[in-house]
Amino acid sequence: MVTLFEKSRGPGGRLASKRVDSIPGGGNAVDIGAQFFTLRNPRFRALIDRWAGRESYTEWPGRLRYQLARGDWEDFHQATRYVGVPRMTAISRGLSVHLTVHSRVRVGRLVRSEPGWRVMDAAGGEHGVFDAVVLAMPPAQSRELLVASGCTELAGMLAADVAAMDPCWALAVYFQRPLGLACDGFQSRLAALQWAGNDTSKPGREGPGEWWVLHGHPGWSRSHSDDTEDTVAEALLADFRTMSGVDRVPDRMFAHRWLYARSSVRDGPGHYWSADDRLAVIGDWLTGGRVEGAFNSAASLFDQWVADSVIVSGPGL
Numbered sequence: 232m233v234t235l236f237e238k239s240r241g242p243g244g245r246l247a248s249k250r251v252d253s254i255p256g257g258g259n260a261v262d263i264g265a266q267f268f269t270l271r272n273p274r275f276r277a278l279i280d281r282w283a284g285r286e287s288y289t290e291w292p293g294r295l296r297y298q299l300a301r302g303d304w305e306d307f308h309q310a311t312r313y314v315g316v317p318r319m320t321a322i323s324r325g326l327s328v329h330l331t332v333h334s335r336v337r338v339g340r341l342v343r344s345e346p347g348w349r350v351m352d353a354a355g356g357e358h359g360v361f362d363a364v365v366l367a368m369p370p371a372q373s374r375e376l377l378v379a380s381g382c383t384e385l386a387g388m389l390a391a392d393v394a395a396m397d398p399c400w401a402l403a404v405y406f407q408r409p410l411g412l413a414c415d416g417f418q419s420r421l422a423a424l425q426w427a428g429n430d431t432s433k434p435g436r437e438g439p440g441e442w443w444v445l446h447g448h449p450g451w452s453r454s455h456s457d458d459t460e461d462t463v464a465e466a467l468l469a470d471f472r473t474m475s476g477v478d479r480v481p482d483r484m485f486a487h488r489w490l491y492a493r494s495s496v497r498d499g500p501g502h503y504w505s506a507d508d509r510l511a512v513i514g515d516w517l518t519g520g521r522v523e524g525a526f527n528s529a530a531s532l533f534d535q536w537v538a539d540s541v542i543v544s545g546p547g548l
Contacts (some may be wrong), residue, residue: 266428266444269522347363347509362509372387408442506541
């Protein structure tokens with residue numbers, strides 16, 4: 232049996248959506264994290280189909296473009312891209328139905344206890360004893376928890392991963408009248424803006440207006456990590472206007488800062504596993520990032536468990 236402890240209201244992580252019920256006619260959520268995902272690994276598709284359901288996602292035939300160094304534009308490479316329906320969190324919530332989930336619980340430390348670990352929250356409350364613990368969180372948070380739990384050797388292995396993580400400022404903007412752009416998403420080479428995507432163009436999010444999600448460049452987001460939301464919004468909107476050619480003031484907008492958005496390491500070890508302690512660390516940042524990378528990280532741990540006879544079988548992976 233698997234028990235999930237989630238510090239937020241519900242599971243999602245990189246599959247993050249923000250509810251915007253107060254916006255009339257503009258959908259009820261906006262994807263502020265990952266904008267789409269791939270299904271190159273057939274095991275990943277099989278897992279989602281079986282446990283979240285085929286109805287939890289669909290293809291997004293978005294018209295995506297990127298800017299070359301010399302300034303002109305090209306289409307994204309040919310690929311099938313998917314999104315959760317009606318929002319990205321539909322997948323993580325569908326998967327979590329089959330688990331025991333404790334939301335709004337911030338785990339503060341782990342205490343060794345035969346035959347495994349006692350899970351303690353940040354306020355000192357105890358949540359049971361478990362045979363093994365898998366940490367699926369950004370490296371800085373994983374290291375903090377491991378240090379608090381006296382697991383200094385495993386914590387020390389995360390130093391390079393912590394240093395490699397970049398933040399990302401995200402800005403969601405709503406226009407009551409569609410902008411009429413010739414693409415649904417683009418990557419720019421301007422100083423602040425890296426990505427702009429028309430969230431309303433995704434299946435299940437249709438409405439009379441348009442939500443656009445803007446993501447800042449990693450380097451720019453790092454150097455402006457402590458800026459106010461108004462300052463960030465001004466910079467990202469200025470680049471968006473330059474790229475789109477549309478000089479209109481959004482009818483609504485909100486910003487969100489991801490402190491641990493993406494890793495600069497493109498080829499990591501997949502996972503960390505201490506057989507003696509029965510402790511593991513997984514995450515997309517250990518396999519080059521992206522949504523599918525999170526699955527590949529977990530699958531690499533599962534495969535090691537099978538090889539080491541920690542478990543003998545398991546469905547879905």
